[in-house]
Amino acid sequence: MFKRFLIPTDGSERSLSTARAALALAKESDATVHVVSVYDPVPVTMMAEYPLPTMNDYQDVLKAQAQKAVDSVKALADAEQVACACTVMASGLTYQAIIDTAKQHGCDLIVMASHGRRGIGAMLLGSETQKVLTHSDIPVLVYR
Numbered sequence: 001m002f003k004r005f006l007i008p009t010d011g012s013e014r015s016l017s018t019a020r021a022a023l024a025l026a027k028e029s030d031a032t033v034h035v036v037s038v039y040d041p042v043p044v045t046m047m048a049e050y051p052l053p054t055m056n057d058y059q060d061v062l063k064a065q066a067q068k069a070v071d072s073v074k075a076l077a078d079a080e081q082v083a084c085a086c087t088v089m090a091s092g093l094t095y096q097a098i099i100d101t102a103k104q105h106g107c108d109l110i111v112m113a114s115h116g117r118r119g120i121g122a123m124l125l126g127s128e129t130q131k132v133l134t135h136s137d138i139p140v141l142v143y144r
Helices: 013-029 044-049 052-080 094-104 119-125 128-135
Strands: 004-008 032-039 084-090 109-113 140-143
Touching: 004 013, 004 094, 013 032, 013 052, 013 109, 013 140, 032 052, 032 094, 052 084, 084 094, 094 109, 094 128, 109 128, 128 140
Parallel strands: 004 032, 004 109, 032 084, 109 140
Antiparallel strands: none
């Protein structure tokens, strides 16, 4: 069935819980996983307001947080003896970066967390999961 999973993570407890479930499914299916964490680069308007060294420091912090998120999932994968590769990237369009990463690495399933927003919050904020569901031609398993 599915042999290569993409697991997007933001380092939250919900995404770690999703990763645990995805890894259990991957192990049972004898699948491999690719983990991605996408951080949003600093908007150009912010760069004009703050000195460049501050923006570089901010980017470094965001990248380090994303790296920590994928490292956490990689550690879980190693413990489960599931083959795992990782990517950390900056993108202003997180959902598109997730889809592009899945395609680039030949993933046949994207396993994502649902953040459980409902009503007006979901309508105003949207969610990366919803955007991936809407735009991906790769199957998406939403873990709640």
